[in-house]
Amino acid sequence: MKISKKSSAGSLESSDLMVYLEPMDTIKVEAVSSVSTSQHQKEIEALVKKELKKAGITGAYVKVQDNGALNLTIKARLKTAISRGIE
Amino acid sequence: MKNKLGVKLPDHIDGIGKILPYKGPFARVRGLKKEGLTTTGVKMRSSLPGKKKVFKDLKKVIELSGLKDGGTISFHHHLRNGDFLLMNVMKVLDEMGFKDLILSPSSLTSAHQGIVDYVRKGVVKRICTSGLRGELGKFISKGNMEIPVVIRSHGGRARAIKSGDVKIDVAFIGAPSSDREGNLNGVRGPSACGSLGYAMVDAEYADCVIAVTDHLVDYPNTPISIPQYQVDYIVLTDKLGNPDKIGSGSTRLTTNPVDHIIAEKAAKLIFNSGYFGNGMTFQTGAGGASLAVAKYVADIMEAKGVVGSYAIGGISSYIVDIYKRGLFKKMFDVQSFDKGVVSSLLNNEDHLEISADFYANPFNSGAIINNLDVVVLAAYEIDTDFNVNVLVDSHGYAQGASGGHSDTSAAAKLTVIVAPSFRARIPTLVDRVNTIITPGETVDILVTERGIAVNPKRKDLLENFKGKGLNIIDICDLKKKVDKITLKPRMVEFGDKICGLIEYRDGTIIDTIDQVIE
Amino acid sequence: MKFRTRRTMLYIPGNNPGMLQLADIFGADAVLFDLEDSVAPNEKDAARDLIANMIRFREYENIEITVRINPIDTPYFDRDVKEIIASGNLDAIRLPKANSAKDVKALEKLINKYEEEFKIEPGSIKIHPMIETAIGVIQSYEIASSSDRIDAITIGGQDLTANMGVSKTKEGKEILWARSQVVMSAKAANVDVIDTIFADINDEEGLIEETRLIKSLGFTGKAVINPRQIKPIHAVFAPSKDEVEWAFEVIDAYEKALKEGRGVIAVRGKMIDPPVRKRAQRIAGMAYLMEQE
Structure with missing residues (x-):
């Protein structure tokens, strides 16, 4: 399954994040965080990739703007964005 | 070599000299007699009757001061984020072609980001300060200075100046009001900031003192915080600072419900600690949960009919209000946190201005904090050994200040750290803090919204708290609880380069600021 | 079994992770994660995913977890019930605009289905019908006694006064009869009865006064919209x-x-x-x- 249209979920509030999805043939994930180091941003990217796999998504360009969200929030926002990005 | 807390240190650093390792909060204080230190002499100055001290041209005065390349200049940070003086002076020094200066202010705020340029240009070679913020902090943490920055506590800075570790060649003192002879105070004028407590030490021990004022008043200017016999020149300027940024009208209590939950618990602990009662002495931080503790402690004092002896520290108008309720007899003020304090300092004889030396210097015959019962302090990070970091942020950058943190926690009978267990996804409670400002052996209690941890060495406190309905748990168990929520603790990668030295109040090195690897 | 009371039930807007993740620290007896009024229509899906994950992973301590879902006549109703039950750790569902026993039965049917589907202990998820219309008040006993899953009913003051065509006042005379009726129905059905919110978070005295009133009427607790309201209410409910x-x-x-x-x-x-x-x-x-x- 691939993302078929642009979508997003979340907010820029503290403890939240914005997830932006765009159609793409493969998986590409880019995360930036206002509270964490670059090492941590890589971990967010890994989490997103794992969740995409679980959801059976094989094509998506994912951008994450994190403001200190817990992992469970990252997962929830990604789930919402995916359901919004699949027709 | 390694210090007592296991921090690896070189024996010697070029540009700084011999490194003394931290050996415990009072190790050097106890052994000081043997060291036989004396206060370094200050250059004797003389003054003929009728000598003119007031000038309009800062350049001219700097020439007269005899400042040389490589010299040490100092400033105070009582004008906080509204300070114009430091950057104005740096501009002039740059124009005059000065190089390799040692910048040694009491602290640096967000008003001082521009220092980065002067370091790049070679005007500034070294920095000694209590705090670092914004771009300057990042610049330093990325390893852009050759010689490590030295971070000192307020008491430690007073000690360093008095002992000659820091020899100030020229002190630039922003003076909210002055007369023609240089009697200074901070309670009058458009840039009024309240106490001049940090500047008092500079005025006493600098070889040359230049007061800069935007408010010249008729002689004599009283009250006299810094006396004319310590001041060599007075320079007139249009504006010393931006009054809106020097301080708000009054300090408001936090509206964050988490801060209130923490503060209420902390107050309940203090009430049950054995230190609560008539004559108690108290210090609390400037904002957030720590100031809120003052509210709840004051409410309990009122309800129980308890009157304390003194409140001390940075004084905010919130503390002044508590005094006005009759809950403390005196206030000692080394630094005023808002404009509401200024009129109290001017008009209230129970509100006393004190120097940093008087406040917290460990090397004198008795600082006021030596009689402190309870201090409430904040933390960026605290570890399972109760070591506290208030300087380095979650990115690994120096973005905070040592302040009076390690001074008061060493001196107070009860040191309470109040902090949320995590901020956004970043846990406050960690295995080992990035940088130790305050050693855990001087910290007694950590209060978070999720539980309270007592330093196991304080068995007496644990006894007092039994059966009081306080949710006290082992600090490691508390950490496990928090880790379950945040899941992945923060990871900052540090390089080998030492970007800064954290000097403990007694002059020994307790930790380092390490280079952040991008 | 541990003594459980519902003196305070703290509303938390459903799409706000910063507040949801702190839900258990304020000392409320129960939390009320909200999918209804505090969530914009185009964020209903996001709030639902977020609340479900919070309940699933956050491991709240010593607190009753309840969720206010969207009403039966909205397109979100079924999804709301499904997703939050799938989270596994739910205590109760608050059903807004419960106008009749039929409404409760409809929710009960859905809960039965999803409890089975997600292997939740049958009957463990409770229902808290919210009485907030004139017809709901009239039918409140039928509602309160319509399901074994009901262990509390509640009254919603804002919507009720709107439905009555009057404005809600601080004194609350306009809903006094409704409050009394709802209390009586709850007592007759032997379930808890929770009062509506007190909107002015800065008026602690008003809150205390209102809490004294509703306690004397027979309410067993009150919904709150700010953590600051918890302590004063607990103090009023404290026995002498x-x-x-x-x-x-x-x-x-x-x-x-x-x-x-x-x-x-x-x-x-x-x-x-x-x-x-x-x-x-x-x-x-x-x-x-x-x-x-």
């Missing part, structure tokens, strides 16, 4: 010292009578029957909670 002493006397006397096989007992000259004993146990439980706070 005399009440606590009485409660322990009753409990002791009852146990003693039980041991001695006596049927009829009296404390302070008054007969103790099961409802009185129940009240005494409740007071003792409250006293224990207050000691912990």
Whole structure:
């Protein structure tokens, strides 16, 4: 399954994040965080990739703007964005 | 070599000299007699009757001061984020072609980001300060200075100046009001900031003192915080600072419900600690949960009919209000946190201005904090050994200040750290803090919204708290609880380069600021 | 079983992770994650995913987890129920605009289905119908007694006054009858009864006054919209010292009578029957909670 249209979920509030999805043939994930180091941003990217796999998504360009969200929030926002990005 | 807390240190650093390792909060204080230190002499100055001290041209005065390349200049940070003086002076020094200066202010705020340029240009070679913020902090943490920055506590800075570790060649003192002879105070004028407590030490021990004022008043200017016999020149300027940024009208209590939950618990602990009662002495931080503790402690004092002896520290108008309720007899003020304090300092004889030396210097015959019962302090990070970091942020950058943190926690009978267990996804409670400002052996209690941890060495406190309905748990168990929520603790990668030295109040090195690897 | 009370149920906007993740630290007896009024229509899906994950992973301590879903006549109803039950750790669903026993039955049917689908202990998820229309008030006993899953009913003041065509006042005279009716229905059905929110978070005195009133009417708790409202309400619901002493006397006397096989007992000259004993146990439980706070 691939993302078929642009979508997003979340907010820029503290403890939240914005997830932006765009159609793409493969998986590409880019995360930036206002509270964490670059090492941590890589971990967010890994989490997103794992969740995409679980959801059976094989094509998506994912951008994450994190403001200190817990992992469970990252997962929830990604789930919402995916359901919004699949027709 | 390694210090007592296991921090690896070189024996010697070029540009700084011999490194003394931290050996415990009072190790050097106890052994000081043997060291036989004396206060370094200050250059004797003389003054003929009728000598003119007031000038309009800062350049001219700097020439007269005899400042040389490589010299040490100092400033105070009582004008906080509204300070114009430091950057104005740096501009002039740059124009005059000065190089390799040692910048040694009491602290640096967000008003001082521009220092980065002067370091790049070679005007500034070294920095000694209590705090670092914004771009300057990042610049330093990325390893852009050759010689490590030295971070000192307020008491430690007073000690360093008095002992000659820091020899100030020229002190630039922003003076909210002055007369023609240089009697200074901070309670009058458009840039009024309240106490001049940090500047008092500079005025006493600098070889040359230049007061800069935007408010010249008729002689004599009283009250006299810094006396004319310590001041060599007075320079007139249009504006010393931006009054809106020097301080708000009054300090408001936090509206964050988490801060209130923490503060209420902390107050309940203090009430049950054995230190609560008539004559108690108290210090609390400037904002957030720590100031809120003052509210709840004051409410309990009122309800129980308890009157304390003194409140001390940075004084905010919130503390002044508590005094006005009759809950403390005196206030000692080394630094005023808002404009509401200024009129109290001017008009209230129970509100006393004190120097940093008087406040917290460990090397004198008795600082006021030596009689402190309870201090409430904040933390960026605290570890399972109760070591506290208030300087380095979650990115690994120096973005905070040592302040009076390690001074008061060493001196107070009860040191309470109040902090949320995590901020956004970043846990406050960690295995080992990035940088130790305050050693855990001087910290007694950590209060978070999720539980309270007592330093196991304080068995007496644990006894007092039994059966009081306080949710006290082992600090490691508390950490496990928090880790379950945040899941992945923060990871900052540090390089080998030492970007800064954290000097403990007694002059020994307790930790380092390490280079952040991008 | 641990004594559970619902003096305070704290509303938390459903799409706000910063507040949801802190839900259990404020000392409320229950939290009310909201999918209805505090969530914009185009964010209903996001709030639902977020709340479900919070309940699934956050492991809240010592607190009843309830969720206010969207009403039956909205397109979100079924998804709301499904997703939050799938989270596995839900205690109760608050059903807004419950106008009849039929509404409750409809929710009950869905819960039955999803409890089975997600292997949740059958019957464990409770229903808290929210009475917030004139017809709901009239039907409140039928509603309160329509399902074994109901262990509390609540009244919603804002929507009720709107439905009545009057404005809600601080004094609340306009909903006094409705409050009394809802309390009576709850008592008749033997379930808890939770009052509406007090909107002015800065008026602590007003909050205390209103809480005293609703306590005297028979309400067992109150919904709150700000953590600051929790303490004052708990203080009002705290039993007096005399009440606590009485409660322990009753409990002791009852146990003693039980041991001695006596049927009829009296404390302070008054007969103790099961409802009185129940009240005494409740007071003792409250006293224990207050000691912990």
